[in-house]
Amino acid sequence: MTLDQFVQQFAExxxxxxxxxxxxxxxxxxxxxxxxxxxxxxxxxxxxxxxKRITGSNLLACTTIEELYNFIQRI
Amino acid sequence: MxxxxxxxxxxxxxxxxxxxxxxxxxxxxxxxxxxxxxxGRNQERLNQTLGLLEGTVHQAIVADLTxxxxxxxxxxxxxxxxxVSHNAGVTSIGMIxxxxxxxxxxxxxINVFSAIxxxxxxxxxxxxxxxxxxxxxxSISGNDSVRHGEALYAATKSALSGFAKAAALDxxxxxxxVNCVHPGMxxxxxxxxxQDALTQDLDEMKKLFPLKRFGNPEDVADxxxxxxxxxxxxxxxxxxxxxxxxxxx
Numbered sequence: 498m499t500l501d502q503f504v505q506q507f508a509e510x511x512x513x514x515x516x517x518x519x520x521x522x523x524x525x526x527x528x529x530x531x532x533x534x535x536x537x538x539x540x541x542x543x544x545x546x547x548x549k550r551i552t553g554s555n556l557l558a559c560t561t562i563e564e565l566y567n568f569i570q571r572i
Numbered sequence: 573m574x575x576x577x578x579x580x581x582x583x584x585x586x587x588x589x590x591x592x593x594x595x596x597x598x599x600x601x602x603x604x605x606x607x608x609x610x611x612g613r614n615q616e617r618l619n620q621t622l623g624l625l626e627g628t629v630h631q632a633i634v635a636d637l638t639x640x641x642x643x644x645x646x647x648x649x650x651x652x653x654x655x656v657s658h659n660a661g662v663t664s665i666g667m668i669x670x671x672x673x674x675x676x677x678x679x680x681x682i683n684v685f686s687a688i689x690x691x692x693x694x695x696x697x698x699x700x701x702x703x704x705x706x707x708x709x710x711s712i713s714g715n716d717s718v719r720h721g722e723a724l725y726a727a728t729k730s731a732l733s734g735f736a737k738a739a740a741l742d743x744x745x746x747x748x749x750v751n752c753v754h755p756g757m758x759x760x761x762x763x764x765x766x767q768d769a770l771t772q773d774l775d776e777m778k779k780l781f782p783l784k785r786f787g788n789p790e791d792v793a794d795x796x797x798x799x800x801x802x803x804x805x806x807x808x809x810x811x812x813x814x815x816x817x818x819x820x821x
Contacts, residue, residue: 537721538667545670 503566510538521563576803580605583651588659590617592760593709596789597657597796602626604797611635637686647693655705655800658687665721683728688735702747707799708736710752716819733811740809749808751799756815758787782817
């Protein structure tokens with residue numbers, strides 16, 4: 498999955514936040530909609546679409562979507 | 573005189589005994605005087621549990637309860653039983669749109685079908701004495717409340733509790749009582765791994781419990797001991813919530 502595709506998939510886990518607010522440099526934890534449900538959405542998306550297991554701790558440790566993408570590439 | 577809560581003289585099967593609630597149930601039942609047959613999938617961890625049990629009359633049988641033939645073979649080996657504590661189970665957290673058929677089938681096999689099949693084999697082979705007590709470790713999830721991401725897990729646990737009620741009715745003429753415990757959030761290894769997946773603030777979560785703490789496996793074991801003992805001899809088909817008051821609010 499490319500970074501652009503990842504950003505798009507990431508955005509799809511959000512129901513209220515418009516897709517155009519997401520870019521590789523988005524600080525996702527600062528988004529108003531970020532919470533337990535979106536955390537769960539991203540974790541299960543990464544599992545289902547990329548075959549990788551990440552945890553909430555991993556999501557807290559990263560800041561931008563690109564940083565998270567790079568982290569996932571390394572595991 | 574022996575307390576009606578005592579398990580002295582009773583022979584019990586405890587499944588899922590290699591970890592978590594099942595291991596604790598085995599340890600506490602042995603303390604209450606029961607002779608135990610413990611079951612789990614992992615030989616090493618099951619032997620660790622065996623080593624924790626008071627007394628020397630106990631037996632461990634390694635069997636994967638999702639394997640029907642393995643269950644048949646285990647049931648053949650079992651002595652006559654006065655009670656069964658079903659604890660084998662796993663958790664699952666995920667979003668509905670990402671449900672995979674394989675995951676759903678695997679979870680159902682472990683959490684529902686294995687318990688039903690074992691019960692079926694025990695009844696068919698007349699391994700349960702009259703009277704006997706069967707206790708399923710279900711959950712508040714799906715039965716009393718749910719949290720985000722629990723859809724599959726909740727579905728399996730409500731299926732299990734539904735089966736237990738029907739079994740309570742069907743098996744009453746044979747003197748077999750069937751009950752469920754519905755634990756809330758219990759601090760086991762499983763709990764900590766699933767909470768890390770979500771990174772909930774555990775101290776904040778504790779505040780949601782009127783009794784201001786998570787449960788521990790002993791809290792659940794005590795409820796199961798009551799349901800296995802003669803103290804509950806007129807109790808069948810109940811769902812005993814053990815949740816620190818979580819579902820009150």
